[in-house]
Amino acid sequence: MKLSLNHKSPVPLHVQAELLLRELIKQPEYAGGKLLPNEVDLAKELAISRTTIRYAINKLVSEGLVTRKKGVGTKVTGMSVSSKSNNWLSFSQEMEARGIPIKNFELHLTWETPTEEIANFFEVGKDRKILKMERLRGRPEEPFVYFVSYFHPRIGLTGEEDFKRPLYDILADHKVIANLSKEEISARGAEKNIAKKLGVEPGSPVLVRKRFVFDQGERPIELNWGYYKADSFVYTVESRRN
Template identity: 70%
Template sequence: MKFSIDHKSPVSLHIQAEELLRKLIQDPQYQDGKMLPNEIELSRRLCISRTTLRQALNKLVYEGLLIRKKGVGTKVVDAKSISSKSKNWLSFSQEMAARGIPLKSFELHISWVYPEEKIANFFEIKTDKKILKLVRLRGRPEGPFVYFESYFHPRVGLTGDEDFKRPLYEMLENDHSIVAYISSEEISARLADKFIAEKLEVEVGSAILLRKRFVYDIAERPIEYNLGYYKADSFIYTVESRRE
């Protein structure tokens, strides 16, 4: 792959370096855990300082695309594992797009249902009021790895006629002026029952991860109750903490 940065471009050097690194990540020779050229070599070939290069690298490390180890180097995250961070969360479509992972929807179903008591309690509504339920089975072209069930507060204003192939939170904001602002999540281990095993194409009793996401708007009002069932070998959840 050709390494080049336009030093006369109005685009900042670290932005150009970031875009180049994103392309580099897609190169087969660096995928599945392969090490990238070291910082000295990369900065020399790009004719930029190591500080500028490190700024671009740090952005991709933060997004979960690269892993850096002191004294070892930088490598591409294993493409077989989907990484999600606890900060600056995105919709599933946006997560996959940010990582350059091709996404396929195997199922998409919309219905109006009476909420279970736990969902009604979360939304602070009665169980006799129907809410919109969105079901999606998604994954890579070769097969599904996550089954989603999403429930939405009636206040959101969804009709069921929306194009749910679009990124969900982008659609909520642009079409319904609903900004998904806070996400509270729970991750737990589960054994696949018959229903989930059939959806994810695994054996009954296989290890899966259940990811519960509780989403609130800017006013901290609940807008979405989401359940995601992931193949255990296809999902990594990264938590970043800073000591103040």
């Protein structure tokens, strides 16, 4: 895999380096345990400072994607089956980490007038049209999650993008880097339309994950609701006492 950055791009170099490293660790040889190139070599090859490449590596370390051992080096770690609060991944990345093949059963894109909650989150007027995306996804044999996402008009999405690709890769194409996620997890009985989507009886338990997504400047970019079959999703919180 060729390692290079676009030094003329408006995307910050440390962000480009982070995205590059994310692609690098997906390569079979690194997933198999091969050590990543060291900071000095990476910085030299990418024509950036060691501080910049270290920042990018530390981001992956903080997410549990790689481990760094003094005197040894940095290598890819094994992925957890559950979703961790300090290891924020897109749905596609989560499922890839679990080795679960995913099928998209439905995809709907519409432009809608936002509710008061959505307008307040995005800090836009209620007369501003917002892109809404609905996706029903799951294993090849059956769906287990129904997503409803709204996107800030500032991003510049047209609705013509290939949404079969990972969402945050699409946002990166628009020079928008998802950097912060705040989530709320709750349980409730499935409303009629959600029950129909998931193939369960109305009132059956579903887990609802509400996600507020922000860019590097902590500006809102996405508001998402995910409705999961209760037996399909485990959320693990990992805390360390200092």
